[in-house]
Amino acid sequence: MTTDAQRRVTEPVKDAGGGRSPYERDRARVLHSAAFRRLAAKTQVHTAGTDDFLRTRLTHSLEVAQIAREMGARLGCDPDVVDTAGLAHDLGHPPFGHNGEAALDTVAAACGGFEGNAQTLRVLTRLEAKVYDADGTSVGLNLTRACLDAVSKYPWPRRPGRRKFGVYADDRPVFDWLRQGAPPGERRCLEAQVMDWADDVAYSVHDVEDGIHGGYLTLGLLLADADERAALCADVAATYSGEPPDYLGQVLMEVLADPLLAPLAGYDGSHRAQAALKATTSVLTGRFVADAVAATTARFGPGPHRRYAADLVVPRSLRARCALLKGIALRYVMRRPGAQGRYQRQQEIITDLVRVLTDQAPEALDPVFAPLWHAAPDDAGRLRVVVDQVASLTDPAALAWHARLVD
Known part of the structure; x- marks a missing residue:
């Protein structure tokens, strides 16, 4: 067995002679x-x-x-x-x-x-x-x-x-x-870099898709208002990108001028409009993937590459485009009017749950977490178990637990 395929606890071999990897x-x-x-x-x-x-x-x-x-x-x-x-x-x-x-x-x-x-x-x-x-x-x-x-x-x-x-x-x-076998320092393996870029691509493209479908954003606002474009670029520079706002502004104009986005201007939620929106997101995703693969192959050769044999190469302008799409979702979806009150209430629910469960543990904890609370060596360890419990909850479960334990 290779070092990469090792598990922390050795397990019996299953499906010997042709089973799954x-x-x-x-x-x-x-x-x-x-x-x-x-x-x-x-x-x-x-x-x-x-x-x-x-x-x-x-x-x-x-x-x-x-x-x-x-x-x-x-x-x-x-x-x-x-x-x-x-x-x-x-x-x-x-x-x-x-x-x-x-x-x-x-x-x-x-x-x-x-x-x-x-x-x-x-x-x-x-x-x-x-x-x-x-x-x-x-x-x-x-x-x-x-x-x-x-x-x-x-x-x-x-x-x-x-x-x-x-x-x-x-x-x-x-x-x-x-991390055994990794180079010294904090370098990520190629697979982690690929996953991270895939996460950025999915996050940026699909959250904009959701925002357009939900009616939270229209690209026409950015085309018409230079001040709004500057504000968006400032948000992106502060949150998602190390690029200066002026450079982001140049890339934003290229994004907005792309004919691919034209069908989204009058989005009305109809079947045809949804098809056009999906076609746009598919092409954008394909570009983000293909351009990164091409740049990586140009630098490191055709491969195959895995683990620490290469690093993912994402061109500067491509990374800026992705960051701008994330910024659009941030500014017009996550920060839309009326959202702040809901966010504050959610934070209160999380804070209340940790406080009440800290007071009522271990009885109030799930059977999975109560033994971990007993085994914790100190207050910090017990707090970590309470945090594990709260983090495991779904959104509806957090609301239900809060209603039962707090309200």
């Missing part, structure tokens, strides 16, 4: 996990359950996996490794999307904060029920080293000045294990 098994384990099922009722951008057209964390994860699989296959990556990474990358996200993530980070300060990607590692290697080691400790889904490394978008612990990170302090042993 270790990475196919990893993909199946994620697909059949409880955490993956819960993504169906977790917010992507719009609150889960508010509109049957709009995406949830589950549909977003399926789309990321599909984009990553095809892009990785073109580069020579093992398709099941990048597919698994795409399916698993958001398993740690809490109720209410990034808004819930921010609230949990605040209330979890005493135990090291909260970050969705670090929580994903915790779900995969500890919280999901699948495999135990010889000492009776859960090792979660016990995925291979290659797949765990491919899920690691931010392979470093929390540090000052860095908003994103990929591992909590008490999960450092498994993190060090999965």
Whole structure:
């Protein structure tokens, strides 16, 4: 067995003589996990359950996996490794999307904060029920080293000045294990880079699609108002891109002048309009993938490439276009009028749940988490278990728990 295919706990060989590969098994384990099922009722951008057209964390994860699989296959990556990474990358996200993530980070300060990607590692290697080691400790889904490394978008612990990170302090042993064989430093494997770009592409293109369908944004506003274009570019520079606003403004004008976007100007929700919208998003996605594959192949050769044999090359203008689409969703969908009151209420719900569960644990915890609370060595460890409990909840479950425990 190669180092990449190793699991933290050795398991008996299954289907000897022609069965599934270790990475196919990893993909199946994620697909059949409880955490993956819960993504169906977790917010992507719009609150889960508010509109049957709009995406949830589950549909977003399926789309990321599909984009990553095809892009990785073109580069020579093992398709099941990048597919698994795409399916698993958001398993740690809490109720209410990034808004819930921010609230949990605040209330979890005493135990090291909260970050969705670090929580994903915790779900995969500890919280999901699948495999135990010889000492009776859960090792979660016990995925291979290659797949765990491919899920690691931010392979470093929390540090000052860095908003994103990929591992909590008490999960450092498994993190060090999965990073064995990686070059010194914080370089990500190619499969993680492919998954991350697939996530950006799906996030940017599909959230704009959802926003246009929901009537939250019209591209005509940007075409007509130079001040509005400047404000958008300032938002993007502050949130999604290190590029200066002037450069983003140039790229934005190129995006708005693209004939591909013309059919979206008069979107009315009809069947024909939906077909035109879908055609636009399909072409945009294809461009983002093809241009990155072409640039990577031009630098590193035709491959096959996997693990640390190459890095994904995303041209500057392509990355700026993606960031601008994300900024459009941020400015006109997430920050739309009336949204702030709902976001504040969601943060109050998360904060209340952590406070009440801290007071009422372990009795108020699920049977999965109560033993972990008893085994925690100190207050910080017990707080982490409470945060794990809240993070595991779907949006409807968080509302129901709040109604039962708080209201």
